């Protein structure tokens with residue numbers, strides 16, 4: 127059987143792509159709602175399951191104006207397959223993550239202020255509260271500085287994630303990248319990352335903070351993964 131072209135893959139997955147466009151469009155509204163972005167910064171993408179395709183925010187379009195039809199379909203090399211706008215500047219970073227990690231179904235990038243302040247300092251957020259152990263399973267690590275425009279950011283995120291349980295990376299001098307099995311889970315990680323960055327920042331204003339013991343981090347993370355919620 128010959129491999130499908132991206133256009134053939136899109137035709138074969140049309141219904142799923144339109145559903146994902148609507149979902150990713152809705153998820154973009156969560157970024158300003160949680161104060162994770164300013165103006166047009168940040169972006170969300172989702173993998174199209176079963177196809178070498180993803181859907182992603184168009185570059186530089188106001189969050190107020192974003193609708194499902196604005197979301198761009200790309201292949202996993204970052205080439206546009208369908209869309210009426212140019213895709214996000216971070217398309218190659220997102221595409222790299224989907225290409226290299228089949229378990230990733232969603233990617234989010236923000237410049238959320240507290241987390242980005244840690245990224246500006248190049249400092250990992252230490253795991254000093256239970257909410258961090260739950261969601262991140264440890265510290266939120268710092269990745270290398272990388273220029274925008276090719277897959278350097280994706281490589282930096284991937285290398286950093288490899289040594290941690292955290293779904294979030296603070297890219298040095300830039301901002302937050304989060305991943306998850308779905309775009310919604312990556313958005314949640316971005317929200318929780320900013321919350322942790324804010325809380326630990328406040329705590330440090332009053333004095334030193336102490337990392338939770340590793341066995342407690344492990345136990346909290348395991349409970350959250352396996353027993354939390356409904």
Ligand SMILES: O=C(CO)[C@@H](O)[C@H](O)COP(=O)(O)O
Pocket residue numbers: 166167168169183184185186187213214215216235237274
């Ligand atoms: O980090 C950057 C630029 O520094 C970008 O991620 C912008 O935050 C959003 O770009 P578009 O997705 O609108 O192209």
